[in-house]
Amino acid sequence: MAKAPAEGATASTAKANSAFMKPLQPSPALAAVIGSAPLPRSEAVSKMWDYIKKNNLQNPANKREIMADAKLEPVFGKKSVTMFEMNKHLAQHLKAV
Numbered sequence: 001m002a003k004a005p006a007e008g009a010t011a012s013t014a015k016a017n018s019a020f021m022k023p024l025q026p027s028p029a030l031a032a033v034i035g036s037a038p039l040p041r042s043e044a045v046s047k048m049w050d051y052i053k054k055n056n057l058q059n060p061a062n063k064r065e066i067m068a069d070a071k072l073e074p075v076f077g078k079k080s081v082t083m084f085e086m087n088k089h090l091a092q093h094l095k096a097v
Helices: 003-020 028-032 041-054 083-092
Strands: 024-026 063-068 081-082 094-096
Touching: 024 028, 024 041, 028 041, 041 083, 063 083, 081 083, 083 094
Parallel strands: none
Antiparallel strands: 024 094, 063 081
16 A cells, blocks of 8 residues: 555656646746756756856855856846846746647
């Protein structure tokens, strides 16, 4: 009897994960940073962090703050955002395929 709940939990977890893995189309502004191919939200966030770290865009005094360069400013709409705000701005630039 103990196996039935475990199987049910696995099935519901698979359903939740498949929604997170759904490919999303980046806007032209975001595509300039992460590429134009559709990709899951998690990969978009990962590519954003790769870009931020590669270009040294974290505030050295406050690593939670991201300073926008010429490519990121159209995505964020301002000169700097916190890492928590970044996901809100990304959501506006990712649309279902």
